[in-house]
Amino acid sequence: MPRNLLDITDLTVEELDELIRVAEDIIDNPEKYQDACAHKQLATLFFEPSTRTRLSFESAMLGLGGSVLGFSSASSSSTAKGETVGDTIHTVSCYADIIAMRHPKEGAPFAAAQVAEVPIINAGDGGHNHPTQTLTDLLTIHREKGRLNNFTIGFCGDLKFGRTVHSLINALSRYENINYVLISPTELKLPRYVKEEALKKRNIPYTQTTDLESVIPDLDILYMTRVQRERFFNEEDYLRLKDSYILTPEKLEKAKEDLIILHPLPRVNEISVAVDKDPRAAYWRQVKNGKFIRMALILKLLGIEVK
Numbered sequence: 177m178p179r180n181l182l183d184i185t186d187l188t189v190e191e192l193d194e195l196i197r198v199a200e201d202i203i204d205n206p207e208k209y210q211d212a213c214a215h216k217q218l219a220t221l222f223f224e225p226s227t228r229t230r231l232s233f234e235s236a237m238l239g240l241g242g243s244v245l246g247f248s249s250a251s252s253s254s255t256a257k258g259e260t261v262g263d264t265i266h267t268v269s270c271y272a273d274i275i276a277m278r279h280p281k282e283g284a285p286f287a288a289a290q291v292a293e294v295p296i297i298n299a300g301d302g303g304h305n306h307p308t309q310t311l312t313d314l315l316t317i318h319r320e321k322g323r324l325n326n327f328t329i330g331f332c333g334d335l336k337f338g339r340t341v342h343s344l345i346n347a348l349s350r351y352e353n354i355n356y357v358l359i360s361p362t363e364l365k366l367p368r369y370v371k372e373e374a375l376k377k378r379n380i381p382y383t384q385t386t387d388l389e390s391v392i393p394d395l396d397i398l399y400m401t402r403v404q405r406e407r408f409f410n411e412e413d414y415l416r417l418k419d420s421y422i423l424t425p426e427k428l429e430k431a432k433e434d435l436i437i438l439h440p441l442p443r444v445n446e447i448s449v450a451v452d453k454d455p456r457a458a459y460w461r462q463v464k465n466g467k468f469i470r471m472a473l474i475l476k477l478l479g480i481e482v483k
């Protein structure tokens with residue numbers, strides 16, 4: 177059976193730490209890895225829009241000396257003619273050594289893994305999970321803070337539909353002494369199943385609030401998220417909630433000097449562009465890290481070790 181990454185908990189903490197170690201080695205010694213995936217092919221099957229995830233996967237495989245194929249929208253594939261996910265994956269398994277897929281339906285990559293003969297990577301499934309964004313986030317926290325424990329992290333925005341939040345909380349809940357501050361409008365609170373699985377089962381304390389400004393001085397990491405328009409059933413609700421939080425330089429005046437601000441991106445309006453100049457804004461560095469951790473992941477799932 178091929179090894180997949182469908183949920184971040186498919187990887188042990190030791191494996192997460194090893195992926196971070198390899199990604200940091202790739203950053204320091206890119207030439208060592210430049211032919212590691214020669215003659216290997218990555219397929220990127222994106223049934224939903226993407227800029228960073230798809231292009232960083234493609235850049236990662238090219239940086240490893242491999243090649244890429246795929247599609248960037250369901251409408252340009254035979255999905256538009258009614259082909260099932262299973263048949264699409266069966267087909268692409270004949271052409272590629274590894275598949276990264278994004279799909280609007282929660283669980284689609286799990287269904288894909290049932291028929292695939294090559295590793296499947298979940299590149300985001302609906303409002304559920306986004307494990308490779310979590311790998312990016314963990315690498316960024318490690319590079320910015322030098323550790324993956326002993327901090328207070330605030331998640332702010334759309335915690336209901338924000339799949340990056342669900343996966344990151346699931347990952348961090350296995351590290352020591354992390355305080356969680358969940359900041360959202362009441363309608364966009366973290367789903368109960370994430371709270372139960374990741375936090376309550378492990379007796380991990382958390383606080384919930386609607387007020388970002390009152391908690392900002394306590395945070396070591398602020399993880400901002402976009403309100404996910406595409407997951408709303410009702411445009412009126414989206415319009416009412418979309419600007420619930422807008423981070424500005426003024427709001428950061430009371431924050432710690434060594435705070436880091438993360439965002440999976442894309443940003444809409446929730447971080448003012450004036451914040452980009454603040455050295456605490458780590459989200460563009462986070463984008464860069466996404467390529468290197470995906471390189472490390474491709475190597476791992478293909479069973480390639482670089483000495």
Ligand code: CP
Nearest residue numbers: 226227228229440441
């Ligand atoms: N972070 C993220 O998933 O971005 P894209 O939607 O651009 O891939």
